[in-house]
Amino acid sequence: MKSGEVQLETTIGQLQIDLHPDLFPNSTKLFLQQIILSNFTNSSIAHLIPGFLLKLSPIPIQDDALRLKILTEVSNNESLKNASKFYSQTGVVGLKLSKDEKYVEYCITFGPADALVSKYLVVGVVNFFFFSFFFFSKMY
Amino acid sequence: MTLFSFFFLFEKITSIESLNTLTKIESIGAAIDNCPNESIIITSTKVLTLPNFEFIATNEQEEEETKKIEEETQPETKRLKLQKDDQMNFKIPSLVSSPTMRREEIEMLGSSFSKNVID
Numbered sequence: 001m002k003s004g005e006v007q008l009e010t011t012i013g014q015l016q017i018d019l020h021p022d023l024f025p026n027s028t029k030l031f032l033q034q035i036i037l038s039n040f041t042n043s044s045i046a047h048l049i050p051g052f053l054l055k056l057s058p059i060p061i062q063d064d065a066l067r068l069k070i071l072t073e074v075s076n077n078e079s080l081k082n083a084s085k086f087y088s089q090t091g092v093v094g095l096k097l098s099k100d101e102k103y104v105e106y107c108i109t110f111g112p113a114d115a116l117v118s119k120y121l122v123v124g125v126v127n128f129f130f131f132s133f134f135f136f137s138k139m140y
Numbered sequence: 141m142t143l144f145s146f147f148f149l150f151e152k153i154t155s156i157e158s159l160n161t162l163t164k165i166e167s168i169g170a171a172i173d174n175c176p177n178e179s180i181i182i183t184s185t186k187v188l189t190l191p192n193f194e195f196i197a198t199n200e201q202e203e204e205e206t207k208k209i210e211e212e213t214q215p216e217t218k219r220l221k222l223q224k225d226d227q228m229n230f231k232i233p234s235l236v237s238s239p240t241m242r243r244e245e246i247e248m249l250g251s252s253f254s255k256n257v258i259d
Contacts, residue, residue, distance in 0.1 A: 003189075003191040004187075004190055004192075005187075005188035005189045006185070006186070006187055006188065007185070007186040007187075007188055008182055008185055009182070009183045009184045009185070009186075010180055010181065010182050010183065011179065011180055011181050011183065012180055016188070019191050021191040021192075028191065032187065032190075035185045035186075035187055038185055040182045040185050041182060041183065041184055041185055042181065043181070043182055044180065044181050044182075045180045045182075048180075054180075056182070065209075065210075068209045068210065069205070072209060
């Protein structure tokens with residue numbers, strides 16, 4: 001069940017993200033913090049695999065307590081089971097920790113997300129209704 | 141028959157909806173394929189509706205959880221801290237009890253010394 005909505009405005013169009021704090025409270029909390037602090041604004045996309053996923057710029061986790069919570073969330077089997085509900089869906093916002101476990105990478109999937117099992121935790125689901133505007137405007 | 145027709149219609153509608161979403165997603169993928177990495181920039185972010193964190197956990201519960209996690213993750217530092225505290229606690233009573241002990245010791249020593257001297 002979604003209980004929060006976030007909007008990202010890009011040069012291509014708008015993305016609306018439904019958050020799922022009931023399943024992954026700490027990772028969504030961090031995502032919300034970054035959006036409220038506007039750390040994503042004026043940042044280019046870090047990595048792009050066409051037709052599969054789009055990575056946002058990595059962000060350092062400064063709060064140690066939150067970092068520990070996210071680590072436990074990632075290592076927890078139940079949270080991965082919950083995440084697996086979303087893997088078959090497209091347009092999922094996922095979270096991945098770096099090897100140092102000090103940075104977080106957020107990604108948006110555009111293809112089937114089955115390959116993200118045991119690597120990414122799901123934060124939200126993306127609505128594409130606004131994002132497709134640019135493509136259609138370019139065509140006609 | 142009516143039930144069957146209803147189900148048939150329902151399936152048709154859902155299939156059309158799913159097709160629409162699929163085409164939209166494919167179009168987005170194509171749009172992204174055409175754009176290089178640097179051209180896509182996030183201009184602004186907004187929180188439309190804040191999620192309810194009330195049903196998840198209160199602040200007290202969160203604090204308890206963090207304490208538990210810290211205990212699990214950092215047992216060595218906790219042990220060292222405890223050892224230090226024990227040492228401090230051990231020193232304080234020894235200092236307090238030292239005057240009485242000294243008196244007794246002095247008395248004992250004095251008696252033994254006097255005995256030795258007499259012998």
